[in-house]
Amino acid sequence: MNQKRTFGAILTILGIVGIIYGAxxxxxxxxxxxxxxxxxxxxxxxxxxxFAGINLVKATGDRS
Incomplete structure (x- = not known):
């Protein structure tokens, strides 16, 4: 499992929570x-x- 993609997903979820809380x-x-x-x-x-989480997930390539 790729740690960068996991961290990107966590950042994305925290971002969604922050946006909803602010709204x-x-x-x-x-x-x-x-x-x-x-x-x-x-x-x-x-x-x-x-946006940092989305960019991190997008920029990290999959390795097999």
Whole structure:
């Protein structure tokens, strides 16, 4: 099993969680209490993790 692809998948999942948390905080639903400006931070970090994970999975070649 390739460790880079696994780490990329973990980063992608963490990115998705960060994006969802930031969006819920921005809309102030589901018990997530964040200000409008404070919800930007998890959203941006989630975007960075998401795109870094996708690029890591895409750039890593399969070895047999």
């Amino acid at each position: 819920l905080g921005f809309m102030q639903v589901a018990g997530v209490v964040l200000g409008k400006m404070n919800s930007i931070v998890p959203f941006v970090v989630g975007l960075i993790f998401f």
